[in-house]
Amino acid sequence: MKSVNLGFLPKVIEVSLDNLLPLKSFSSTVTNTAKFRQIVSSIKAVGLIEPFIVASLDRHSGKHPLLDGHLRLAALRELGHTSVACLISTDDEAYTYNKQVNRLSTIQEHWMLRRAVDRGVSPERLANALAVDIKVIVSKLHLLQGICSEALHVLRDREFSTEVAASLRKMKPSRQIECAEMMVAANCMTVRYAQALLAATPNHLLLTPRRKSPRASQDQINQLERETENLRARYRVTELTYADDMLNLVVAKGYVGKLLAHPAIESYLRKWHADLFPELLAVVSLNSVDE
Numbered sequence: 001m002k003s004v005n006l007g008f009l010p011k012v013i014e015v016s017l018d019n020l021l022p023l024k025s026f027s028s029t030v031t032n033t034a035k036f037r038q039i040v041s042s043i044k045a046v047g048l049i050e051p052f053i054v055a056s057l058d059r060h061s062g063k064h065p066l067l068d069g070h071l072r073l074a075a076l077r078e079l080g081h082t083s084v085a086c087l088i089s090t091d092d093e094a095y096t097y098n099k100q101v102n103r104l105s106t107i108q109e110h111w112m113l114r115r116a117v118d119r120g121v122s123p124e125r126l127a128n129a130l131a132v133d134i135k136v137i138v139s140k141l142h143l144l145q146g147i148c149s150e151a152l153h154v155l156r157d158r159e160f161s162t163e164v165a166a167s168l169r170k171m172k173p174s175r176q177i178e179c180a181e182m183m184v185a186a187n188c189m190t191v192r193y194a195q196a197l198l199a200a201t202p203n204h205l206l207l208t209p210r211r212k213s214p215r216a217s218q219d220q221i222n223q224l225e226r227e228t229e230n231l232r233a234r235y236r237v238t239e240l241t242y243a244d245d246m247l248n249l250v251v252a253k254g255y256v257g258k259l260l261a262h263p264a265i266e267s268y269l270r271k272w273h274a275d276l277f278p279e280l281l282a283v284v285s286l287n288s289v290d291e
Contacts, residue, residue, distance in 0.1 A: 045129035148173035
């Protein structure tokens with residue numbers, strides 16, 4: 001079995017803020033943004049959750065280049081901190097590190113808050129830490145109630161409002177799945193679109209049937225028409241480029257296969273692009289481009 005290279009040195013070190021070398025700068029207005037104020041409130045309430053990510057000491061400056069944590073650094077300075085816990089990355093490229101960082105999806109955020117509450121953190125403390133109203137935390141804690149697992153799977157990587165979940169919650173599971181797929185296909189997760197889909201849902205697909213026939217507003221009708229036309233346009237573009245795309249995939253599959261057959265190239269990809277290598281293997285192992 002091949003050994004796995006560690007992405008960070010195992011020991012957390014305490015580094016003076018003055019010995020950190022930021023790799024990017026922000027405008028003076030960043031301290032007025034809601035995101036920055038949330039970071040400050042979070043550090044005040046619960047402290048720093050994750051250590052900073054730094055590279056090894058730079059020979060010229062004698063400081064640790066900061067790979068991740070620039071906004072938190074500004075927040076710590078504002079709060080009067082003088083040092084911070086850091087992990088030293090074995091890869092000193094900020095791009096290489098930051099490309100692995102993804103924004104939390106709404107469902108991931110729900111489970112993160114749920115775990116915090118299960119471990120004894122009160123919703124009030126979470127609200128103070130995130131600088132939001134307690135009602136926002138409560139709504140996010142109950143986000144998934146009444147939504148079927150299949151619809152959640154469709155939405156697993158998406159960001160959406162709790163109001164979108166409220167609209168889905170009024171539908172039966174089969175309609176939830178259908179609407180979730182429509183929103184993802186249209187790349188539209190807005191509250192208005194979800195409400196328009198709800199208004200267009202027939203009574204037999206609602207958990208609580210309406211007493212009167214549904215009447216969609218003109219705005220909801222226009223929203224549905226726009227998104228339907230967007231989907232049609234995307235399908236037309238796909239149809240026009242399908243043959244060329246298939247040809248390019250066949251050529252790419254053969255080329256990637258030849259690259260991976262070279263031991264030196266395979267070794268390089270395994271070492272320096274471990275995240276990409278399995279995807280290349282998957283491309284080469286396809287029996288047909290339709291898989």
